[in-house]
Amino acid sequence: MISITEKMIKLVNKLHRNHVLSKEEFIDLMDHMDQDTLDFIRSLARNISQRYFGNKVYVRGLIEFTNYCSNDCYYCGIRKGNKEIIRYHLTKEEIMECCHRGYQLGFRTFVLQGGEDPSYTDEDLVSIIHSMKEAYSDCAITLSIGERTYDSYQRLKESGVDRFLLRHETANSVHYKKLHPRNLSLENRKRCLYDLKELGFQVGTGFMVGSPYQTTECLAEDLLFIHDLKPHMVGIGPFIPHHKTPFKDQKPGSYEQTLLLISILRIMLPNGLLPATTSLGTLVDGGREQGILSGANVVMPNLSPFNARKSYQLYDNKLHTGAEHAEGANGLRANMKAIGYDLSYERGDFKPMI
Numbered sequence: 001m002i003s004i005t006e007k008m009i010k011l012v013n014k015l016h017r018n019h020v021l022s023k024e025e026f027i028d029l030m031d032h033m034d035q036d037t038l039d040f041i042r043s044l045a046r047n048i049s050q051r052y053f054g055n056k057v058y059v060r061g062l063i064e065f066t067n068y069c070s071n072d073c074y075y076c077g078i079r080k081g082n083k084e085i086i087r088y089h090l091t092k093e094e095i096m097e098c099c100h101r102g103y104q105l106g107f108r109t110f111v112l113q114g115g116e117d118p119s120y121t122d123e124d125l126v127s128i129i130h131s132m133k134e135a136y137s138d139c140a141i142t143l144s145i146g147e148r149t150y151d152s153y154q155r156l157k158e159s160g161v162d163r164f165l166l167r168h169e170t171a172n173s174v175h176y177k178k179l180h181p182r183n184l185s186l187e188n189r190k191r192c193l194y195d196l197k198e199l200g201f202q203v204g205t206g207f208m209v210g211s212p213y214q215t216t217e218c219l220a221e222d223l224l225f226i227h228d229l230k231p232h233m234v235g236i237g238p239f240i241p242h243h244k245t246p247f248k249d250q251k252p253g254s255y256e257q258t259l260l261l262i263s264i265l266r267i268m269l270p271n272g273l274l275p276a277t278t279s280l281g282t283l284v285d286g287g288r289e290q291g292i293l294s295g296a297n298v299v300m301p302n303l304s305p306f307n308a309r310k311s312y313q314l315y316d317n318k319l320h321t322g323a324e325h326a327e328g329a330n331g332l333r334a335n336m337k338a339i340g341y342d343l344s345y346e347r348g349d350f351k352p353m354i
């Protein structure tokens with residue numbers, strides 16, 4: 001017997017109608033979630049994603065091209081302060097090799113992600129992008145390389161980059177300071193996101209669910225920030241501790257809350273591109289499939305060279321063998337098939353609502 005309260009049904013319907021709630025309403029929705037309401041909201045989100053994307057799950061090839069980072073974010077395993085990882089960065093030739101492998105496997109989006117590595121100048125990146133675009137003109141290129149100046153973003157856009165992922169991490173400035181050292185600011189992070197939008201990138205933002213000191217109020221502010229930014233993509237996944245960070249003893253984010261937030265985001269952004277992330281699959285076996293069943297519609301298998309994968313540990317036990325890597329595409333396809341979805345290798349650009 002379903003026992004959702006009338007109040008919760010009203011809130012979910014209001015979210016569906018307006019694509020947003022007030023801060024108090026978002027807090028109410030998240031704080032009073034029970035299993036029946038979670039099932040209800042997930043099924044609504046799934047229906048919306050089916051309406052816009054059918055049973056397609058877009059595939060992106062992730063190339064983690066550097067684990068050098070000049071930042072010291074307290075949650076992240078590749079932070080500058082972690083002296084115990086083997087650092088690597090890929091040459092242009094190695095990146096092209098990853099693209100070649102990915103292209104053969106059918107990938108038509110390449111995501112270059114890395115720490116903030118000053119050894120790649122704008123010129124270096126532009127040269128990599130030119131080579132990628134020359135060899136694979138039918139592919140989309142996404143960058144996820146952190147905060148840069150407006151001019152730098154502009155040069156990257158002009159060189160042919162299509163999309164940019166930069167999670168805002170938290171929209172609450174007090175919380176932001178608890179996750180980052182003093183040289184980083186929420187203000188600059190947001191400035192980057194608005195610059196990227198102005199320059200015409202397809203922009204992705206996002207946050208970790210259950211990061212240390214996060215409250216439901218912080219999450220409500222994240223949702224309101226996303227409503228304001230109107231990104232094309234939103235990546236969220238549970239926080240998972242890494243043993244060589246100041247947050248090594250913090251507890252991981254909640255699986256159910258991550259699924260709930262994916263569903264809320266799907267209802268807010270019916271045509272948005274929402275990945276079911278590796279961290280969700282790391283937290284719970286089959287987590288990514290449940291992410292898809294909560295309204296997500298993108299997966300990002302790993303195309304990095306095998307040795308690099310082991311060194312790109314943002315959090316402990318990050319999946320790096322199995323269906324999450326590109327060569328495991330058959331396994332991934334079978335997992336998606338089992339829940340009624342098909343992998344789609346098309347570029348899968350953001351399409352505005354008509």
Ligand code: SAM
Pocket residue numbers: 075076077078113114115116144145146147165166167169207208237238239240241242279314315
């Ligand atoms: N350096 C780029 C940036 O700052 O946007 C991209 C790379 S960064 C490592 C990618 C994302 O990993 C971050 O935005 C963060 O949300 C996520 N991440 C880092 N540490 C994590 C952890 N311990 N648990 C879950 N996600 C984490």
